[in-house]
Amino acid sequence: MLDTLDEDTRKYRAPALEKGLDVLELLSRHGQPLTPSQMSTMLGRSVSELFRMIQVLEFRGYIEPSPDGYRLTNRLFTLGMAQAPAKNLVDTALPLMRDLAEATTQSCHLVVPSGEQIVVVSRIEAPGDLGYSVRIGYRRNIIEATSGLLFYGCASPRGRDRLRELLIPLHGRKPVAEFVAAAEAAGAQGYAERQSSFVRGVTDLVAPILGTDGIIATLITPFIERTPPTCDAAEALSRLRRAAGLISAEVGALSAA
Numbered sequence: 001m002l003d004t005l006d007e008d009t010r011k012y013r014a015p016a017l018e019k020g021l022d023v024l025e026l027l028s029r030h031g032q033p034l035t036p037s038q039m040s041t042m043l044g045r046s047v048s049e050l051f052r053m054i055q056v057l058e059f060r061g062y063i064e065p066s067p068d069g070y071r072l073t074n075r076l077f078t079l080g081m082a083q084a085p086a087k088n089l090v091d092t093a094l095p096l097m098r099d100l101a102e103a104t105t106q107s108c109h110l111v112v113p114s115g116e117q118i119v120v121v122s123r124i125e126a127p128g129d130l131g132y133s134v135r136i137g138y139r140r141n142i143i144e145a146t147s148g149l150l151f152y153g154c155a156s157p158r159g160r161d162r163l164r165e166l167l168i169p170l171h172g173r174k175p176v177a178e179f180v181a182a183a184e185a186a187g188a189q190g191y192a193e194r195q196s197s198f199v200r201g202v203t204d205l206v207a208p209i210l211g212t213d214g215i216i217a218t219l220i221t222p223f224i225e226r227t228p229p230t231c232d233a234a235e236a237l238s239r240l241r242r243a244a245g246l247i248s249a250e251v252g253a254l255s256a257a
Contacts, residue, residue: 153187
């Protein structure tokens with residue numbers, strides 16, 4: 001729910017709209033499908049109160065049913081990607097991502113922050129028959145994602161404060177403190193490299209993409225060792241960092257134009 005405005009200072013209210021937004025924000029935060037009764041409990045509203053909102057959101061394509069409940073579709077993501085800054089970033093990155101995938105024989109992903117989560121906004125599949133990638137629109141909590149280390153470690157002091165304020169209520173002080181220590185180390189070296197906590201046999205190689213106001217995205221190669229090897233992890237990381245630097249330079253030039 002929206003807490004940035006005090007109830008007494010709000011000029012207008014739209015209860016039906018707010019219920020619909022509550023549903024969307026809840027599904028986004030939770031990251032897993034929810035049944036109407038689960039939404040009812042979490043939002044403190046009756047099932048009958050939410051029923052019409054859920055039906056309208058499904059009809060308009062913002063949510064969809066699954067065996068475990070309702071989940072978000074990519075409709076909101078698609079609307080967000082239509083905005084000029086996101087389009088400029090993706091359009092700039094794609095040619096360099098293609099070159100990177102070709103040179104390393106690995107897939108690569110372009111990732112941006114979204115609140116306390118990361119979201120994949122573009123990807124290039126590995127050439128050939130073997131590779132690992134996730135779908136566009138894939139989300140994961142920043143504290144669990146290797147990209148999250150750089151979104152914190154390369155952020156401004158103000159950005160770090162804001163991110164800690166988001167993460168501590170969700171995960172507690174100790175896990176966030178451990179995350180912060182790892183993120184600061186990654187930020188200091190300018191890249192992140194660690195075994196994926198999500199898929200065995202994959203090493204996440206991540207480099208920051210920097211804009212005029214600091215980090216705006218990350219470029220990630222989920223590295224898989226091939227037999228025989230075509231490009232080792234050290235070379236893949238070097239090429240990844242070079243590509244991220246070129247994207248940063250082009251995005252910065254576009255912003256300044």
